[in-house]
Amino acid sequence: MWSELFHSSYVWNVEVYPELEDQRACLPSGSFLTCSSDNTIRFWNMDSNPDSPWQRNIFSNTLLKVVYVENDIQHLQDMSHFPDRGSENGAPMDMKAGVRVMQVSPDGQHLASGDRSGNLRIHELHFMDELVKMEAHDAEVLCLEYSKPETGLTLLASASRDRLIHVLNVEKSYNLEQTLDDHSSSITAIKFAGLTPLCEPVTPARAAS
Secondary structure (H helix, E strand, O other), X not given: OOOOOOOOOOEEEEEEOOOXXXXXXXXXXXXXXXXXXXXXXXXXXXXOOOOOOOOXXXXXXXXEEEEEOOOOOHHHOOHXXXXXXXXXXXXXXOOOOOEEEEEEOXXXXXXXXXXXXXXXXXXXXXXXXXXXXXXXXXXXXXXXXXXOHHHOOOEEEEEEOOOOEEEEEHHHOOEEEEEEOOOOOOEOOOEEEOOOOOOEEEOOEOOOO
């Protein structure tokens, strides 16, 4: 018998956990993460070694962990199979639910995620505690990027459909350092350029329709 606990809605992003020294790693080598419109982030590893010290889900041998970003569980059910249940108490279900994008910090200790409502969350990866939750944007978060360790800086940049880029200081509990408002449309990707402390985020913007 084979059992898996897959997502129940769209998968928006896949992130591979970085290769680290064993004593620093929060997940086994070869692990990857997925996020979805079902409001969950799931941690996977395809190693089927029965002697692995990492605990697996009893219903899914490849599933390591599940993070539920909201208490509302209505999005865990695939509503495409139940069109008559597309609303609750006569009101349509929230179509903007779900985790849109995520990024693991270079040291493998933190997971940043952005949802379709503009919220930014930071989880630490040892116990999956939520360290930070902020209403960062007025629209869905489309991209996240940590600065490279070689720069000597620990920054996180978030960009959104609201045309804004926020640069956060990781060492100061993700306090806001700067907001950039230079685009005229949705920002679909962001990268830190350069290997010096003067690095800046570089972004392409989707042309306005």
